[in-house]
Amino acid sequence: MRQSEYHWARPQSWPLTVRVPLIAALLLIFVAVIASERVLTRFSNIQDDNLRGVASVYLDSVSLALEPFILRQDIWGTFDTVDRARNAAGDLPVRALVATDNSDQIIAADDPMRFPTGTSAPSALIAAPSIDDLSLKYTETTVWTQKDVVYQGQLIGHVVTEIDVGNYLRQRREALWSLIIGNTLATILLAGAGYFLISRMMRQVQVLSQFMGSHEGDGLEEIPHSAFPAKRTEFASLFERYNKLVRAEAERRDIAQRLSDQAQLVSLGRLSSTLAHEINNPLGGLLNAVDTLRKFKDRPDVVEASTELLYRGLKNLRDVSKATLDFGRSNVQDHPLSKVDLDDLRLLIEPELARKNQTLDLTIGVDDDTLRVLPGAKVQQIILNLLLNGSAAAGEGGGIGLNVTTEEETLRIDVSDSGPGLSEAARHRLTVGSASKNGAGVGLRSVREITQGLGGGIEVADLPACGAKITITLPLQPKGGFVT
Amino acid sequence: MSMNRRSFLTSASVATGFGFPSIAASDEPVRFGLTPVFLTNDQMLVDGLRTYLANAMSRPVELVFRRTYEEITALLVAGDLDAAWICGYPYLRNEDKLALLAVPVWNQKPLYQSYLIAGAERDVSDLSQLKGDVHAYSDPDSNSGYIVTQSELVARDEDRNSFFGKTFFTFGHRNVLRAVASGLAQSGSIDGYVWEAVSATEPDLAAQTKVVWKSEWFGFPPIACRRSQLPTETVQSLQTALINISNTADGMAILEMLQLDGFTVGAENLFDDIRRRIEVLDAAI
Numbered sequence: 195m196r197q198s199e200y201h202w203a204r205p206q207s208w209p210l211t212v213r214v215p216l217i218a219a220l221l222l223i224f225v226a227v228i229a230s231e232r233v234l235t236r237f238s239n240i241q242d243d244n245l246r247g248v249a250s251v252y253l254d255s256v257s258l259a260l261e262p263f264i265l266r267q268d269i270w271g272t273f274d275t276v277d278r279a280r281n282a283a284g285d286l287p288v289r290a291l292v293a294t295d296n297s298d299q300i301i302a303a304d305d306p307m308r309f310p311t312g313t314s315a316p317s318a319l320i321a322a323p324s325i326d327d328l329s330l331k332y333t334e335t336t337v338w339t340q341k342d343v344v345y346q347g348q349l350i351g352h353v354v355t356e357i358d359v360g361n362y363l364r365q366r367r368e369a370l371w372s373l374i375i376g377n378t379l380a381t382i383l384l385a386g387a388g389y390f391l392i393s394r395m396m397r398q399v400q401v402l403s404q405f406m407g408s409h410e411g412d413g414l415e416e417i418p419h420s421a422f423p424a425k426r427t428e429f430a431s432l433f434e435r436y437n438k439l440v441r442a443e444a445e446r447r448d449i450a451q452r453l454s455d456q457a458q459l460v461s462l463g464r465l466s467s468t469l470a471h472e473i474n475n476p477l478g479g480l481l482n483a484v485d486t487l488r489k490f491k492d493r494p495d496v497v498e499a500s501t502e503l504l505y506r507g508l509k510n511l512r513d514v515s516k517a518t519l520d521f522g523r524s525n526v527q528d529h530p531l532s533k534v535d536l537d538d539l540r541l542l543i544e545p546e547l548a549r550k551n552q553t554l555d556l557t558i559g560v561d562d563d564t565l566r567v568l569p570g571a572k573v574q575q576i577i578l579n580l581l582l583n584g585s586a587a588a589g590e591g592g593g594i595g596l597n598v599t600t601e602e603e604t605l606r607i608d609v610s611d612s613g614p615g616l617s618e619a620a621r622h623r624l625t626v627g628s629a630s631k632n633g634a635g636v637g638l639r640s641v642r643e644i645t646q647g648l649g650g651g652i653e654v655a656d657l658p659a660c661g662a663k664i665t666i667t668l669p670l671q672p673k674g675g676f677v678t
Numbered sequence: 679m680s681m682n683r684r685s686f687l688t689s690a691s692v693a694t695g696f697g698f699p700s701i702a703a704s705d706e707p708v709r710f711g712l713t714p715v716f717l718t719n720d721q722m723l724v725d726g727l728r729t730y731l732a733n734a735m736s737r738p739v740e741l742v743f744r745r746t747y748e749e750i751t752a753l754l755v756a757g758d759l760d761a762a763w764i765c766g767y768p769y770l771r772n773e774d775k776l777a778l779l780a781v782p783v784w785n786q787k788p789l790y791q792s793y794l795i796a797g798a799e800r801d802v803s804d805l806s807q808l809k810g811d812v813h814a815y816s817d818p819d820s821n822s823g824y825i826v827t828q829s830e831l832v833a834r835d836e837d838r839n840s841f842f843g844k845t846f847f848t849f850g851h852r853n854v855l856r857a858v859a860s861g862l863a864q865s866g867s868i869d870g871y872v873w874e875a876v877s878a879t880e881p882d883l884a885a886q887t888k889v890v891w892k893s894e895w896f897g898f899p900p901i902a903c904r905r906s907q908l909p910t911e912t913v914q915s916l917q918t919a920l921i922n923i924s925n926t927a928d929g930m931a932i933l934e935m936l937q938l939d940g941f942t943v944g945a946e947n948l949f950d951d952i953r954r955r956i957e958v959l960d961a962a963i
Contacts, residue, residue: 268846269862270847270848272863273857273860277856303863306861310812311844311862312812312843421855603904
């Protein structure tokens with residue numbers, strides 16, 4: 195959950211605490227826009243109805259009063275009537291009132307200067323909609339409307355009026371602004387409240403996410419009680435369950451470590467008999483050499499040969515005991531892997547191989563600079579376990595192979611044997627399963643634990659002829675690097 | 679109080695001279711006709727006049743209004759009115775049936791003029807420049823509002839029917855003023871007295887017009903009665919009330935509203951100038 199992961203142009207990358215309130219706000223705005231549109235439309239319809247109603251009543255009475263004058267083409271009577279009707283329009287803001295005959299010639303208007311008597315009515319008057327078709331437009335502050343004047347079923351003229359609708363439009367604008375301001379404030383308020391509430395809710399998720407995200411291969415961290423929500427909420431129990439999980443994981447890791455240590459001891463146990471044999475074998479020779487020295491102490495050539503024999507025998511014993519000591523000590527404090535560690539493996543396994551008349555085909559295709567990023571003891575343990583396992587599988591006179599190479603930032607360890615191949619149970623232990631109850635298979639499980647701990651992978655393949663090949667791949671640049 | 683005393687005295691003298699029938703007659707309202715030559719738009723004036731006449735005559739007075747001179751004249755001739763304020767032209771047309779009761783005095787004379795008016799912004803100063811106008815007449819029976827203009831056109835050898843582009847009657851001198859002021863008509867024929875009176879009472883309205891031409895002086899529109907009714911007590915008391923109108927405060931208030939000096943008994947030859955106009959017009963018909 196680092197800040198650098200967010201980018202303003204990628205809303206998907208925004209934190210939930212921003213996205214969720216934002217979506218809520220957008221929904222609110224959407225609803226507000228729809229609602230405002232409906233309100234304004236309804237309001238406009240009401241205004242249109244109102245205008246039509248008022249204009250209809252007005253023009254009905256005016257046309258009734260004008261009827262006899264229009265019928266007689268009485269200019270003065272018409273003028274006098276429209277002039278008085280114009281002043282008696284009440285709430286209806288009449289801007290002009292014009293009476294025309296049935297051929298659209300103006301008989302008289304309230305403002306004869308604007309609409310002179312005897313002239314043809316301007317097109318705006320002739321095209322004026324009837325009251326039923328009257329509706330307001332936002333762009334026009336005045337509207338024209340007309341009513342036919344009918345006498346005994348005959349059209350004798352028209353009453354045309356211009357109405358100032360500025361007041362209606364002002365009301366519409368005021369309603370629009372009220373809605374905009376009201377909705378904006380409500381949206382801001384609700385979005386703010388939503389942000390606050392959702393942030394509070396999401397904070398717990400964030401805490402959980404942070405603690406879960408902190409896992410970099412070194413184990414999960416428990417959520418401290420100070421970070422728990424104050425009340426016993428679902429999040430509190432979720433945190434509790436998470437902490438239990440973390441504790442369980444820690445226990446699992448601890449058990450795995452102990453298993454690993456146990457496996458090491460098992461390996462040592464298995465080695466101890468061969469070690470005794472290895473020590474015992476040269477001991478006979480060495481004792482013979484001592485006897486020879488006693489017998490021929492005056493013969494310098496014999497003394498030199500026997501001393502050389504003693505030296506080589508003792509040196510061999512020292513190397514074997516040193517390798518055993520190093521291996522036994524390695525679980526306490528690890529060291530960077532080197533070629534010496536791999537050579538030591540030969541020393542450790544050779545007595546076992548010799549006992550079974552087995553051959554080891556060993557190829558080390560890497561240098562110390564490459565190896566040193568890996569923990570020596572852990573890798574040694576992996577290989578030793580695999581070699582011992584291969585040796586056991588290969589049987590009397592069999593052969594095992596160890597091939598250590600690098601491949602694209604990966605250390606590749608191939609251990610092959612000429613045995614009958616890996617049993618299904620062993621394969622399971624190596625890849626997913628657990629050790630059997632009696633401790634058998636601890637070695638293979640230990641290989642899996644350590645390999646996974648180093649971020650590596652395990653592959654098991656059957657060789658074409660016979661036997662099995664186990665391939666361990668270990669990343670050469672593990673996160674954080676290996677530090678002694 | 680003085681009115682009560684006067685009504686008492688009047689009743690007493692009438693009772694002494696003619697006996698009791700006139701007491702019964704005094705309950706009949708006096709029907710007095712008014713035409714739009716009069717400033718009928720002023721309700722206060724109408725009420726004041728009715729009250730003054732009723733008080734002066736100690737009788738109820740009914741003021742009768744009609745839209746046209748013709749209607750009022752017809753009512754008067756038919757005997758439905760005791761008297762009426764009509765125009766010089768209908769008076770002369772019915773000279774055999776009607777008699778002069780009183781003539782208003784304006785600016786110390788029982789005379790007035792006919793005016794031709796046009797919009798104040800127009801650059802015109804004579805009738806000849808009004809050719810083709812939409813022209814507003816007052817009333818077909820009005821001397822100043824129709825006869826003078828028509829006869830003037832005839833006198834000037836113009837076609838009185840087609841000189842103006844369009845003509846209409848407003849049936850009221852003040853309406854002529856309104857028509858011209860509003861632009862409904864480009865010019866109009868109006869009673870000069872009415873134009874001057876409106877200039878004083880409604881200067882904004884009159885200022886939208888200007889006088890283009892003034893006629894010679896004519897006898898002021900008179901108050902007439904049926905010739906046969908002239909000697910009757912009702913008509914006589916009406917005449918007395920009119921002639922004496924300036925003697926009372928109420929009467930003076932009415933005169934002030936009318937912008938008149940008073941009423942006089944007009945001479946028969948007062949309307950000779952109108953008669954000449956009629957002759958000119960009749961000759962053309």
